[in-house]
Amino acid sequence: MILVLPLCLFEMNSVFFLGGSLTGLKQRTGVDVANIDASSVRCNLRGVARSPGFSKDGDFIIGGVFSIHYNMYTEMYNYVTMPDPPKCTGSMNVRGLRFARAMIFAIEEINNSTELLPGINLGYQIHDSCSAVPVAVQAAFQLSNGGDNIFYKNDICSQSGMMAAFVAESGSTPSIGISQVIGSFDIPQVSHFATCACLSDKQQFPNFFRTIPSDAFQAEALAKLVKHFGWTWIGTICSDSDYGNYGMASFLQAAKKEGICVEFSESFYRTNQISKIQRVADVIRRSTATVIVAFASSGDMKVLLGELARKPSRSWQWIGSEAWVTDPNLLKFDFCEGALGFGIQKAIIPGLRDFLLDLSPSELGFNLIKWTRYKIRMGKLSQACKQHCLGRHSYFVFSPYTETSQLRVTNMVYKAVYAIAHAIHSVVCPERNFTTKCDKPLKKVNFTRNGYSVSFDVNGDPVAVYELVNWQKGESGVNELVTVGYYDASFPINKEFHITRNLTWMDGSKQVPKSKCTDSCPTGTHKVLQKGKPICCYDCIQCPEGEISNTTDSSDCFPCSIEFWPSAERDSCHPKPVEFLSIDETLAIVLAVFSVSGACLAILTAAVFFYHRTTPIVRANNSELSFLLLFSLTLCFLCSLTFIGAPTEWSCMLRHSAFGITFVLCISCVLGKTIVVLMAFKATLPGSNVMKWFGPPQQRLTVVLFTFVQVLICTVWLVARPPFPMKNFSTYKEKIILECALGSAIGFWAVLGYIGLLAVFCFVLAVLARKLPDNFNEAKFITFSMVIFCAVWLTFIPAFVSSPGKLTVAVEIFAILASSFGLIMCLFAPKCFIILCQPEKNTKKYLMNKK
Structure with a gap:
């Protein structure tokens, strides 16, 4: 298709001039047009200019480009005759019409103002882009040319009728095309609905401004919205345009950061072949995702939703961008009930609805029949109403065109016009003369209108504030837009998003739908x-x-x-449960009973011996060592009680030291008795004088000496590295063993080793004396007792090392009790039996007789 651009040609040095800054023109072309006499300039238009849909002359002209129709008529050219200007066709975009009329309303309101631009009239030229980029670009060229042949003087913007700025366009792609045309001539563009984040690049689009937030904010807000409701498995669709592609790219990047997975991502455009639209619809139908995020224009969504409605299947939870989710024309699709998305804040523009009703069909060249086709159902009205329509044109009351209760993007148009007016006002004096050159005052605009502030950041973007809107069924059973929350990018991180009322989900459900590839993993x-x-x-x-x-x-x-x-x-x-040999356990009780019983047995034996202390059998076996041995055995039985209960710092030191010292005292007494037996036998030999060297004083000294060595070992152990209570985490993973750590392993094994050394020495001596020819040879019983003692403690060592937890303590107590019972039973049970049961043998004559 050939695009014929109406250009104004200066016949001097073959230079084209399309309006704008003369300084910029001089820098680019080298031609100084400031001193050119306007009367000598001859302008010729190349091609046929398209007439604007709305126009009005003024001191400053504001250009407007809106998508008032959805399609452009395309014809085949023969390249012989000049093609006709593009024609708009298809259904009317009543929303775009409302945008255009809102621009006119704002300009008329400013012209009637006594505070803003007093004495200066603003004009306008508004073109229909037919929702087509080529038409939008052609309108930009035509508006840039201006309408007359008189230009600026001395680089001062003093000529009336100049093109001040553009309000354009509703889509990002046509806005990019327009900006690339007019940006070279320093003509600012303020868009009301172009949200592509790419337009924030001031290197490519230095003169682009907008009153609607960038999609960079909306994409992040949509990702947070999806994450907020726990949806991690979604499908995405977008318009195959700059708006859709850039917006979806930003969303996918934000969704990835939030841990959201995308099952499919499809792009399409409303002018694609029907097979492409059907393929996208089939992908949606086959998907396992419940949530569909659509970053698309309203025109594209209208086509896709129409295709989905043709073959209805299951429902989806739609999440939409502001381009379509707030479009009232799409509310007719009932299966989209529960749709959720962000929209521009609602606004009230006083007087706008009455102004919209003043539009007659003749103003646009449309007759009443065409309006009937475009959603105005005249056939359903009464005859009286039809007659009234001929006067006030009240048929507009029933059109989305006059729906002003949900003004969102329309307010962006209104704010854009006022932003341009304030920029002009900042450089124009009341006498209608410029006081400064035409720099870029739009960057400094900051005002409030109808309760809404207007300003631009360094990228030409406003502060991002969105309403969270929800499609909910009203009382009439028709979908309605309901504001359920908001998003403010100026709030602190993670506090931008708020929900203020209950939401409706797909199929009218009140439960949040689930959309996950895999059901949530439970705790554990x-x-x-x-x-x-x-x-x-x-x-x-x-x-x-x-x-x-x-x-x-x-x-x-x-x-x-x-x-x-x-x-x-x-x-x-x-x-973790703490494990130790507690006094209330059965095992501890049994061991305590045996311990106390053993001590009682030792005391009872001592009582028997004391009562029969004058009898031969007691006197013959060294009664002093016997009583000392019974005392040490009593202590041995009782020291096992220190092993029962929760270990403490004092109990840990006491149990090991008491055990070591009492057992050495016990073995020392047994060793003394063994030596006495051997010495007594030697004393019976002729000429032997050995007993005088091992009398009672020497026996006492031997016991004290052997015991002192053990006391010394224990003292060094307790001073250097004493035992201490410890929580053992390594034996069992699921519980804690509370035990006494040895402190110094050398000290512990030195105590045991010394006991073992004395026991072995005693055992050797007892074996030597076991066959002495006495009728009652105590060495035999000492041998038996030492065999039992050594067997018990030799068994104890591997059992002690391998037993886990509190069983280690139980094994140690068992070894103490077993060895103690072995000693008392082997050494004292035979004597008690003779004393109590066989008194006839408790005589000196019987004891002196040899076998």
Whole structure:
């Protein structure tokens, strides 16, 4: 298609001039047009100019380009005759018509103002772009040319009728085309609906401004919205345009940061072949995702939703960008009930509705029949109403064109016109002369109108504020736009998004729909990604032993602290049970009973011996050592009680030292008795004088000396590195063993080793004396007692090392009791039996007789 551009040609040095800054023109072309006599300039238009839809002359002209129709008529050219200007066709975009009329309303309101631009009239030229980029660009060229042949003088913007700025366009792609045309001539463009983030690039679009926020904010807000409701598996569709592609790219990037997975991402345009639209619709129908995020224009969504309505299937939760989710023309699609998205803030423009009603069909060249086609159902009105329509044209009352209760983008048009007017006002004096050159005052605009502030940042963007809108069924059963929250990018991070009322979801449900590739992993499990699938598709695996996850969809499990252990469900940590040989346990009670019983037995034996202390059998076996041995055995039985109960610093030191010292005292007494037996036998030999060297004083000294060595070992141990209470976390993972750490292992094994050394020495001496020819040879019983003692403690060592937890303590107590019972039974039971049961043998004659 050939695009014929109406250019104004200066016949001097073949230079084209399209209006704008003369300084910029001089820098680019080298031609100084400031001193050119306007009367000598001859302008010729090349081609046929398109007449604007609305126009009015004024001191300053504001250009407008809006999509008043959805389509452009395309004809085949023969390249022989000049083609006709493009023609708009198809259904009318009543929304775009309202935008154009809102611009006119704002200009008329400013012209009637006594505060803003007093004495200066603003004019306008508004073109229909037919929703086509070529037509929008052609309108930009035509508006840039201006309408007359008189230009600026001395680089001062003093000529009336100059093109001050553009309000254009509703789409991002045509806005980019317009900006690339007029940007070279320093003509500012203020868009009311172009949201592509790419337009914030001041290097490419230095003169572009907009009253609507950039899609960079909306994309981030949509990603946070999806994340807020827990949707991690979604489908996406977008318009195959700059608006859709840039917006969707920003959304996908933000969604990835939020951990959201996309099942499919499709792009399309309303002019695509029907097969392409059908393919996109089939992808949506086959998807497993419940939530569909659509970053598309209203015209594109109208085509797609119409295709989906043709073959209805299941419902989807639609999440929409502001371009279509606030378009009242799309509310007719009932299966989109519950749609959610961000829209521009609602506004009230006083007097606009009455102004819209003043438009007659003849002003646009449309007759009443055409208006009937464009959503005005005259056939349903009464005859009286039809007659009234001929006067006030009240048929507009029933058109979306006059729907002013939900003004959103229309207010952006209104604000754009006022921004341009304030920029002009800042450089124009009341005498209607310029006081300064035409720089870029739009950057400094900052005013409030109808309660809404207007300003631009360094990128020409306003502060991003959105309303969260929801499609809800009204009392009439028709979808209505309901504001349910808001998003303000100026708020602190993670506080921008708020919901203020209940929402309606797809199919009118009040429950938030689910949209996940995999159901949420419950607590106690973690996610394991499925091979070859997105990160939102995973298996739920139970946490390993010792680890928990206390949140759903946990990506990993974490261990409990050392004193805690996971619950059976592995979703929380509980304090580990502390294990020690408690006094209220059955095992501890049994051992305590045996300990006390053994002590009582030793005391009872001592009482029997004391009562029969004058009898031969007691006197013959060194009664002093016997009583000392019974005393030490009593202490041995009782020291086992120190091992029962929770270990403390004092009990840990007492139990090991008491055990070591009492057993050495016991073995020392047994060793003394053994030596006495051997010395007594030697004393019976002729000429032997050995007993005088091992009398009672020497026996006492031997016992004291052997015991002192053990006391010294224990003292060094307790001073250097004493035993101490310790929580053992290594034996069991699921519980804590409260035990006494040895402190110094050398000290512990030195105590045991010394006891063992004395026991072995005593055992050797007892074996040597076991066959002495006495009728009652105590060495035999000492041998038996030492065999039992050594066997018990040789068994104790591996059992002590291998027994876990409180069983270690139980084994140590058992070894103490077993060895103590072995000594008392072997050494004193035979004597008590003779004393109590066989008194006839408790005579000196019987004891002196040899076998």
